[in-house]
Amino acid sequence: MRLYSYFRSSASYRVRIALALKGLPYEYRAVHLLKEGGQQMQPDFRQLSPDALVPVLEDEGQALTQSLAIIEYLDETHPQPALLPAEPAERARVRALALTIACDIHPLNNLRVLKYLKNPLGIDQQGRDDWYRHWVESGLAAFERMLAGSPRTGQCCHGDQPTLADLCLVPQVYNARRLKADLDAMPTVVRIADHCAALPAFEAAHPDRQPDAE
Amino acid sequence: MRLYSYFRSSASYRVRIALALKGLPYEYRAVHLLKEGGQQMQPDFRQLSPDALVPVLEDEGQALTQSLAIIEYLDETHPQPALLPAEPAERARVRALALTIACDIHPLNNLRVLKYLKNPLGIDQQGRDDWYRHWVESGLAAFERMLAGSPRTGQCCHGDQPTLADLCLVPQVYNARRLKADLDAMPTVVRIADHCAALPAFEAAHPDRQPDAE
Numbered sequence: 555m556r557l558y559s560y561f562r563s564s565a566s567y568r569v570r571i572a573l574a575l576k577g578l579p580y581e582y583r584a585v586h587l588l589k590e591g592g593q594q595m596q597p598d599f600r601q602l603s604p605d606a607l608v609p610v611l612e613d614e615g616q617a618l619t620q621s622l623a624i625i626e627y628l629d630e631t632h633p634q635p636a637l638l639p640a641e642p643a644e645r646a647r648v649r650a651l652a653l654t655i656a657c658d659i660h661p662l663n664n665l666r667v668l669k670y671l672k673n674p675l676g677i678d679q680q681g682r683d684d685w686y687r688h689w690v691e692s693g694l695a696a697f698e699r700m701l702a703g704s705p706r707t708g709q710c711c712h713g714d715q716p717t718l719a720d721l722c723l724v725p726q727v728y729n730a731r732r733l734k735a736d737l738d739a740m741p742t743v744v745r746i747a748d749h750c751a752a753l754p755a756f757e758a759a760h761p762d763r764q765p766d767a768e
Numbered sequence: 769m770r771l772y773s774y775f776r777s778s779a780s781y782r783v784r785i786a787l788a789l790k791g792l793p794y795e796y797r798a799v800h801l802l803k804e805g806g807q808q809m810q811p812d813f814r815q816l817s818p819d820a821l822v823p824v825l826e827d828e829g830q831a832l833t834q835s836l837a838i839i840e841y842l843d844e845t846h847p848q849p850a851l852l853p854a855e856p857a858e859r860a861r862v863r864a865l866a867l868t869i870a871c872d873i874h875p876l877n878n879l880r881v882l883k884y885l886k887n888p889l890g891i892d893q894q895g896r897d898d899w900y901r902h903w904v905e906s907g908l909a910a911f912e913r914m915l916a917g918s919p920r921t922g923q924c925c926h927g928d929q930p931t932l933a934d935l936c937l938v939p940q941v942y943n944a945r946r947l948k949a950d951l952d953a954m955p956t957v958v959r960i961a962d963h964c965a966a967l968p969a970f971e972a973a974h975p976d977r978q979p980d981a982e
Contacts, residue, residue, distance in 0.1 A: 604913035604914045604917065605868060605872060605910035605913075605914075606910070613857075614857070616860075618857070619868075619914075620863065620864040620868065620871070622863065622867055623860045623861075623866075623867055626859070626860065626863060627856050627857065627859070627860040630859065642841050642844040642845050643828070643832070643841065645837075645841065645844065646830075646838065646840065647832075647837075649834065649840060650837040653834040654819060654834065656871055657834070657836075657874070657875050658819060660871070661872060661875040661876060662875060670899070670902065674898075675889070675891060675895065675899075681889065684888075685889075696818050696819035696820070699818035699819075700818045700819075700833075703818065
């Protein structure tokens with residue numbers, strides 16, 4: 555398997571955790587999103603990734619895109635350890651938690667969105683940072699309510715073993731802290747993110763540990 | 769089953785199509801997103817939906833959130849007709865198409881985001897419309913490349929039967945047309961969306977056919 559990744563991309567980070575939890579070896583190919591022009595805009599990469607986004611996972615001649623689709627694929631092809639529970643309603647809870655981050659927080663704070671806010675919209679650095687924190691803080695506050703209100707929350711988002719929800723949460727909290735978002739009102743989020751981040755597979759997937767880390 | 773929906777919410781529209789394709793009866797509960805204060809902000813609704821978003825599906829005493837998680841749940845609990853193919857790599861393709869809309873287009877054009885652009889950011893109507901069309905057009909252009917570049921594309925996004933990808937595409941194209949986005953450069957998107965929209969289940973789920981349509 556070959557993973558096209560950028561060390562700081564939180565969608566790449568999710569997939570790296572899944573690969574590490576399942577103990578799957580892979581070749582790391584760095585795609586630098588910030589270099590002039592953006593390596594993700596090069597024709598050979600766009601051949602693999604029609605939306606010019608990382609991560610892309612190549613496996614058995616197929617190029618797979620979209621982090622959550624890649625993780626579900628890995629979970630179906632390498633079922634142990636399982637990243638989703640067995641029961642449909644429990645699977646729905648874990649997927650809903652993951653999508654709360656993947657749909658309601660992360661897309662708003664993507665690099666291309668922050669660029670558009672700057673130009674053409676002319677929003678200054680302060681305004682862009684406020685935007686970032688607004689969506690992180692309101693999104694993680696909803697996530698906190700989902701966790702705190704459920705008896706199924708354990709050491710991890712769902713029980714005591716990492717699931718797809720934790721794979722989304724840890725990179726999002728890492729980003730939130732980088733941007734100095736206020737996490738005081740979400741103790742369950744912080745407790746679970748810190749618990750998971752200390753597990754070996756999460757540590758191995760950390761941005762600072764990647765070949766392209768700066 | 770009971771569905772909390774807003775007729776024009778494209779995430780609600782996706783779930784309505786799934787329920788119709790599977791022939792599942794349900795009680796329709798309208799949640800008006802635009803009324804003063806927003807019905808989605810009422811405490812009893814937020815009890816069901818911690819992120820104050822529609823749709824919510826109640827089934828067997830559980831309140832399920834996030835449209836894609838709800839649709840996967842319906843597909844697991846009512847497998848016929850299947851909304852995902854059987855093979856992992858094909859499932860990954862369908863999910864990646866769905867997520868291209870659900871993560872890369874739709875969240876940027878949500879009501880709450882357009883409101884934030886207006887206030888506090890002070891972006892005028894023209895700027896907000898340009899924002900909307902920018903993300904729809906660039907996102908659907910990527911979707912077009914994913915469709916046009918694959919032999920697995922058929923009458924629908926994946927083969928000739930509707931999948932999760934079509935459930936996301938039809939509401940997104942409906943919205944794109946409402947906002948007069950330019951779809952000229954994406955003939956496959958338009959062909960497939962129009963084919964699916966004419967199927968009875970898609971027609972039954974159309975915003976204009978809902979009890980709260982205006």
